[in-house]
Amino acid sequence: MNGVEIDSLSFCYRDSKQEILHEIGTPVEAGEFVCILGQSGCGKSTLLRLLAGLEKPTGGSIRIDGEEIRGASLSRGMVFQDYGLFPWMSAGENIVLALRQRFPEMTKAEKKALALSMLEKVGLQREIYSKLPKSLSGGMKQRCAIAQAFAIDPPILLMDEPFGALDAVTRAKLQDLVLELWESGERSRKKTVFFVTHDVDEAILLADHIIVLGQRPSRIIYELRIPEEKRAKRETQFVDPEIISMRNELIRQINQDVEQHIGE
Amino acid sequence: MNGAGKIIARFFKRYWITILVYLFLIGLYAYVANNHLINAFLFPTTQAICKAFAGDRYIMLLNLIASLSILVPAIVISLSLALLIGVIMGMNRGLRDALHPVLYTISVVPSILLSPFALLLAPNFRTASLFLIVYESVWATVFGTITGIMTIDRRYLDKAETLELHGFRKLFRVMLPAASPSIISGFVNSLSGTFVMLVYAEMYGAEYGMGYYVRQNAMLGLYDKTWAGFIFMIVILVIIMQIFEKIRNRLLLWTM
Numbered sequence: 001m002n003g004v005e006i007d008s009l010s011f012c013y014r015d016s017k018q019e020i021l022h023e024i025g026t027p028v029e030a031g032e033f034v035c036i037l038g039q040s041g042c043g044k045s046t047l048l049r050l051l052a053g054l055e056k057p058t059g060g061s062i063r064i065d066g067e068e069i070r071g072a073s074l075s076r077g078m079v080f081q082d083y084g085l086f087p088w089m090s091a092g093e094n095i096v097l098a099l100r101q102r103f104p105e106m107t108k109a110e111k112k113a114l115a116l117s118m119l120e121k122v123g124l125q126r127e128i129y130s131k132l133p134k135s136l137s138g139g140m141k142q143r144c145a146i147a148q149a150f151a152i153d154p155p156i157l158l159m160d161e162p163f164g165a166l167d168a169v170t171r172a173k174l175q176d177l178v179l180e181l182w183e184s185g186e187r188s189r190k191k192t193v194f195f196v197t198h199d200v201d202e203a204i205l206l207a208d209h210i211i212v213l214g215q216r217p218s219r220i221i222y223e224l225r226i227p228e229e230k231r232a233k234r235e236t237q238f239v240d241p242e243i244i245s246m247r248n249e250l251i252r253q254i255n256q257d258v259e260q261h262i263g264e
Numbered sequence: 265m266n267g268a269g270k271i272i273a274r275f276f277k278r279y280w281i282t283i284l285v286y287l288f289l290i291g292l293y294a295y296v297a298n299n300h301l302i303n304a305f306l307f308p309t310t311q312a313i314c315k316a317f318a319g320d321r322y323i324m325l326l327n328l329i330a331s332l333s334i335l336v337p338a339i340v341i342s343l344s345l346a347l348l349i350g351v352i353m354g355m356n357r358g359l360r361d362a363l364h365p366v367l368y369t370i371s372v373v374p375s376i377l378l379s380p381f382a383l384l385l386a387p388n389f390r391t392a393s394l395f396l397i398v399y400e401s402v403w404a405t406v407f408g409t410i411t412g413i414m415t416i417d418r419r420y421l422d423k424a425e426t427l428e429l430h431g432f433r434k435l436f437r438v439m440l441p442a443a444s445p446s447i448i449s450g451f452v453n454s455l456s457g458t459f460v461m462l463v464y465a466e467m468y469g470a471e472y473g474m475g476y477y478v479r480q481n482a483m484l485g486l487y488d489k490t491w492a493g494f495i496f497m498i499v500i501l502v503i504i505m506q507i508f509e510k511i512r513n514r515l516l517l518w519t520m
Contacts, residue, residue, distance in 0.1 A: 054422050072425040080419060088441040088518040097437065101427050132518050 002155040002192040003065055004028040004051070010059030010217075011046060019217035020046050023060065026211060026220060030155075031190030033182060035203035038213035039254065044196040047213070048160050051194055052078050064156065074102050077154035081161045084145030085133045091119070091144040092129030095151050102152035118147040122177060139170035146174070150181055157182075159195045163202070172234070175205060200250050204232045204243060212250060214257040222253040308488040316492040323477070324496050330472035331500075334390065335462055338397035342458070343451065346402050350409020350447070351435065360410065371403035375461055383469055393465040400461040401454040408450020412443025445519055448512050455508060459501050474500065 009024040020043045028034055036044045049055045051062060053072040061068050069076075085094045095115035099106060106114070116126050122143040133141050142162055149157055159178070163171040182193055197203050203210050208231060214221035224246065226232075232243045276283070290310075297307045317324075349367075353360045375396045386392035416439060424438040440447070466475025474497045481489035513520070 049422075052422075052426055054425055072428065074426075074428050076426070078423075078426040080423065082419070084423070086420065086423065086438065086441070088444070089437075097429075098427055101429065134518060 002030040004156070004192060004194075005063040005066075006051075006060075007063065008060035009047075009050065009057050009062060011043075011050060011055065011057050021050075022217035022219045024213075024218070024220055025060070026223060028192060028194075028209065030192055032209045033179075033193045033195065033207050034209045034211060035207035036194060036196045036211050036213060037200065037203045037250065037254075038198065038218070039215070039258065040198055042213045042215055043218035044198070044213055045160050047218075048078075048158050048194060048196050051156075052076055052158050074098075074152055075154050076156045076158055077149040077152055079142070079145045079149050079157070079159040079162045081164050084162070085141060085148070087133045090130050090132055091124075091136065091140075092116070094133075094144065095119070095148045098148045098152045114151060115147075118151040119144070121150075121181075122147045123173075137170075138166050139174065142166065142170075142174055143177070146178065146181070155191060157191045157193045159193065161196050161198070164197075171202075175202065176234070179206060200247055200254075201237065203250070204247055205234060205237055210250065212253055215261040221257045222250070224250070305485075306487055308491060312488040313491045313495070316486075316488040317496070320477075320489060320492060324474075324493065327472055327474050327477045327493075328496075328500060330470070330476075331462060331466065331474045334393050334397065334465075334473070335458070335504075338394050338401070338462070339458060341394065342398045342401045342454070343405060345398065346405030346409055346451070347440075347447070349402075350406045351413055351439070353406075354410045354413025354443070360414075364410075367403075367406065371406075375400040376464065379465070379468070389465075389469045389471075392469065393462070396465055397458055397461045401458040404450040404454035404457070405447065406450070408446045408448075408453075409443065411450075412446030413439060415446070416442045444515055448515060452508060452512060455505065459504075463497070 005027050007025050009021055010019060011021040012019045024047065036047055038044050046055065050057055051069075053069050053076065063069070064075075085091065086097075089097065092112070092115050095118060096111045099111040099114060103111070112129075116129055119126060119128055124140060124143050124147070128136065128140065128144070133144070136144065145162070149159075162178075163174050166174065178193075178195075182191060195203075195206055197206075204226075208226045208228070210222075210224040210226070211220055212222040212224075213219070226246070230242060232240070232246075237243055293307075294310045296302050297304070298309045298311075353363060353367075378399065379392075379396055382392040382395050383389070386395060420438055420442050424434050429438060462473075463475035463478075466473035467479040470476045474493065478490055478493040478497065481487070481493060
């Protein structure tokens with residue numbers, strides 16, 4: 001059980017009076033892949049930071065299995081767009097550090113073995129273990145960050161535009177990798193994923209629950225739940241009429257909100 | 265070519281201009297001094313300097329040990345103190361706002377000005393030297409550490425937070441490495457001041473040490489030995505600087 005209840009969530013920064021998020025509320029079932037979609041600067045990352053416990057809400061609450069979150073926790077793994085790895089440690093040391101935090105009882109050898117197997121699982125060679133992040137490509141770094149996130153096996157995974165800075169081919173490969181890792185769990189043990197993106201196609205491909213945030217102060221302007229049998233597939237994403245109409249509706253909702261905002 | 269051969273070839277490829285400059289300077293001195301184109305008393309011949317080198321090599325070694333026995337603890341104390349003050353002030357904005365002007369005021373007093381007080385008030389010369397060297401060298405590292413800690417990218421701290429890194433583990437695994445470019449830059453800047461103060465202290469109060477050896481022979485008018493001591497000191501200080509350079513490059517490999 002990793003159900004998340006976002007209830008009337010509001011947020012504004014301490015030194016600013018402008019509200020970033022305004023009374024956001026939605027229930028998220030355990031094991032859902034939620035994409036938070038919206039234009040740049042609408043507060044998607046702020047919502048993710050609140051879910052991570054890196055910020056405190058100014059109103060409302062976030063509850064996981066009924067318990068309000070207080071601060072960051074290893075039970076909510078986070079993959080950042082960049083800076084996902086500490087650059088002064090090798091890729092392997094980054095994973096081992098996370099494992100050391102999550103499983104203090106593990107021996108050094110066990111942690112190294114698990115880190116190596118996770119690197120292989122995300123399609124990287126074992127030699128990457130001792131390489132500094134600066135010597136890795138953007139895609140390799142994100143694979144390492146994903147390996148780190150999945151190695152500590154958090155029930156909830158937060159991903160902040162993790163593929164935003166990658167080229168289209170690498171992005172597609174990593175999207176498939178994340179889906180594969182997420183789908184490999186049984187529904188009852190599946191991770192609940194919150195994935196921030198401003199790419200409508202990425203959201204449709206990955207999510208079974210899409211939350212569209214409007215302009216600031218941000219609120220949910222549209223929500224879409226996609227049943228298992230209607231989930232998009234990469235091969236048919238741009239030809240399936242149902243997916244196309246879903247896509248058009250999402251774009252229409254975002255544009256309508258933008259126009260409304262300009263009108264105000 | 266074997267491994268050692270490759271290293272030597274790489275060294276010469278990288279430093280051939282440096283080597284040429286040094287050879288030129290030595291050649292110039294040899295030409296001027298050996299042909300008595302300059303005061304022969306103050307600038308002895310290269311043969312005389314080499315002879316002084318060979319004759320006093322054990323004495324110079326003893327003086328080197330004496331200098332290092334002050335230099336090493338002074339660097340350790342200076343670095344530890346700088347990290348302690350820098351981390352505390354870097355992390356605490358209130359304390360930083362209140363104490364930064366005070367630290368700044370204290371730091372601009374040259375330690376040479378304090379030397380008469382230090383030499384008179386300290387229980388012995390060693391303590392006075394340690395105080396003066398630490399005082400001279402600590403500030404650049406303190407300010408480097410404060411700046412480094414203050415300017416750590418928030419995303420590193422967020423990452424540390426999500427991994428539940430707290431306390432000393434966060435300090436040693438995240439904060440100090442993230443701030444290390446600024447800390448090391450401050451430390452390296454302070455090193456030359458450390459050497460200046462060491463030599464100064466040895467010249468004016470010690471009974472051993474590289475600075476003492478140079479001063480003693482200069483006072484006795486033995487300029488061949490003075491030059492030998494002078495060159496020996498430069499070589500040692502350049503070696504120490506090179507060692508720190510290597511350590512710096514190793515620690516900051518991730519930034520290069």
